Amino acid sequence: MKNLTRADCEALDRDDPLAPIRDRFDMREGVIYLDGNSLGPPPKDAAERVRRMVSDEWGAHLIGGWMQNGWMEMPLKLGDRLGRLIGAAPGQVAVVDTTSINLFKLLAAALRMRPDRRVILSVQENFPTDLYMIQGLIELLGNRHDLRLVPEAELTEHLDESVALVTLTQTNFKSGFVHDLADLTAKIQAVGALTLWDLAHSAGAFPVDLDAAGADFAVGCSYKYLNAGPGGPAFLYVAHKHQELAHQPLTGWLGHANPFEFSNDYQPADGIRRHVCSSPGVLGLVAFEAALDALEGVDMAAVREKSITLGDLFINLVEARCANHNFTLASPREANPTPPYGRGSQVSFAHDQGYAIIQALIARSVVGDFRAPNIMRFGFTPLHMRYIDVFDTVEHLAQVLGRREWDVEAYRERKAVT
Numbered sequence: 001m002k003n004l005t006r007a008d009c010e011a012l013d014r015d016d017p018l019a020p021i022r023d024r025f026d027m028r029e030g031v032i033y034l035d036g037n038s039l040g041p042p043p044k045d046a047a048e049r050v051r052r053m054v055s056d057e058w059g060a061h062l063i064g065g066w067m068q069n070g071w072m073e074m075p076l077k078l079g080d081r082l083g084r085l086i087g088a089a090p091g092q093v094a095v096v097d098t099t100s101i102n103l104f105k106l107l108a109a110a111l112r113m114r115p116d117r118r119v120i121l122s123v124q125e126n127f128p129t130d131l132y133m134i135q136g137l138i139e140l141l142g143n144r145h146d147l148r149l150v151p152e153a154e155l156t157e158h159l160d161e162s163v164a165l166v167t168l169t170q171t172n173f174k175s176g177f178v179h180d181l182a183d184l185t186a187k188i189q190a191v192g193a194l195t196l197w198d199l200a201h202s203a204g205a206f207p208v209d210l211d212a213a214g215a216d217f218a219v220g221c222s223y224k225y226l227n228a229g230p231g232g233p234a235f236l237y238v239a240h241k242h243q244e245l246a247h248q249p250l251t252g253w254l255g256h257a258n259p260f261e262f263s264n265d266y267q268p269a270d271g272i273r274r275h276v277c278s279s280p281g282v283l284g285l286v287a288f289e290a291a292l293d294a295l296e297g298v299d300m301a302a303v304r305e306k307s308i309t310l311g312d313l314f315i316n317l318v319e320a321r322c323a324n325h326n327f328t329l330a331s332p333r334e335a336n337p338t339p340p341y342g343r344g345s346q347v348s349f350a351h352d353q354g355y356a357i358i359q360a361l362i363a364r365s366v367v368g369d370f371r372a373p374n375i376m377r378f379g380f381t382p383l384h385m386r387y388i389d390v391f392d393t394v395e396h397l398a399q400v401l402g403r404r405e406w407d408v409e410a411y412r413e414r415k416a417v418t
C-alpha cells in the first residue's frame with residue numbers, strides 16, 4: 001500500500017460500506033479511539049435500553065419479569081445470537097459469568113473427560129488469567145496435573161498422548177498474532193487431546209468458525225470487540241458432541257435439570273444449560289443485547305477486510321513518519337482475509353518509552369494503551385473507526401515524538417490500569 005494522504009483517507013471513508021455503522025455507537029467528538037480492543041464504546045441505545053429494562057420491566061413487572069420479559073432465557077437466547085459471530089450453531093453457547101470463571105468451568109469439564117492424561121499444554125505468551133485459572137485448578141485437584149508452557153512457535157512439537165487439553169488464546173493480546181484455529185484444533189485432536197479456545201480478542205474482530213473447525217470448548221468476553229460494556233457478561237461454547245459428557249463443577253441451581261423442584265440433589269440440565277450457574281445478570285445482558293443489535297446485519301468478512309486496510313495503513317504511515325524514533329513493529333506484518341489470519345485487529349509497536357508516548361497521545365485525546373514491558377497497542381475496530389482516524393493518529397504521534405511531548409515526569413508514572 002502506498003502512503004496515502006489525508007484526502008485519500010477521506011475518499012476511503014466515503015466509499016466504505018461499513019461507514020454508516022459508526023452511527024450505531026456513542027462516539028465522542030474530538031476523540032480518536034484506538035482501544036476498542038480493550039473496552040468497546042457504548043452502542044448508542046445501550047443507556048436507553050437499560051433504563052427501559054429497569055423501568056418498564058423490573059419496575060412494572062417486579063418478580064413477574066422473569067417470565068414476562070424472558071429474563072431467564074437470556075443467557076441461551078443471546079448465546080444463540082452470538083453464535084452467528086463465532087460460527088456456532090444454536091444450542092452450544094451460553095452468555096454467563098466472566099471469561100475467567102468460564103475458563104475454570106470448562107477446564108475442569110475437559111480434564112474430567114481425559115482422566116488418564118496429566119498435561120495441560122499452553123503457551124508462554126498466553127494471557128495471564130488463563131494461566132492463573134489453570135494453576136488454581138491444578139492445585140484444587142491435588143497437584144496431579146502439569147501445566148506445560150511452551151513458546152508459541154513451538155506448540156505443535158509438544159503435542160503427544162500425555163496431553164489432556166490444550167488451552168490457547170486465539171489472538172495474542174500483546175502482538176495481535178492469531179493462531180489458525182482450524183489447523184491447530186485438528187493437530188491437537190489428532191493426539192486425542194481436547195481444545196479450549198479463548199476468543200477474547202477474536203469474537204467480533206474477524207470471522208471465527210468454531211463448528212467448522214470441530215472445536216471442543218471455547219470462552220470469550222463481550223466488552224472488547226463486542227462492545228457490551230465494562231465487565232459485561234462473558235460467553236462459553238461447548239460443542240454438541242461433548243454436551244452429554246461435559247460436567248462443569250460450579251453446579252449452581254440454575255444449571256439443574258429442574259431448578260424449581262428445589263431437590264437436595266444436583267442433577268445437571270441437558271445441553272448447554274448446565275453451564276449456567278446462577279440467576280442471569282439481566283442488566284448486563286440487556287447491554288449485551290444492545291451490542292448484538294449494533295452488530296446486526298454486519299458482514300464479518302467485510303469487517304476483516306477493513307481491519308486489514310486500517311492496520312496496513314497505520315503500519316505504513318508510522319514507518320514513514322516516525323522512521324527515526326526506534327519503533328519496532330511487534331505485530332505480524334502480514335494480515336490475511338481468511339485463515340491463517342496472521343495479524344489480528346490490532347497493531348503493536350515496541351518502544352522503550354512506550355508508556356510515556358501513550359500517555360502523551362491520550363493527553364491529545366488519541367487513546368491507545370500500553371502492555372508491559374514496552375508494547376504500545378493500537379486497536380483497529382472497523383465498526384466505528386475511520387481511515388482519517390488512522391491518518392490523524394499518526395500525525396499526532398509524529399508531533400508527540402518531534403516535540404518530545406512524552407518526555408515529562410508525569411507520563412513516566414504507571415497508573416493502576418494501563
Ligand SMILES: *Cc1c(COP(=O)(O)O)cnc(C)c1O
Pocket residue numbers: 098099100101127129130169173198200201221234
Ligand atoms: C480480556 C481477556 C480476558 C478477560 O477476563 P475476565 O475474566 O473477563 O476479566 C480473558 N482472557 C483474555 C485472553 C483476555 O484478553
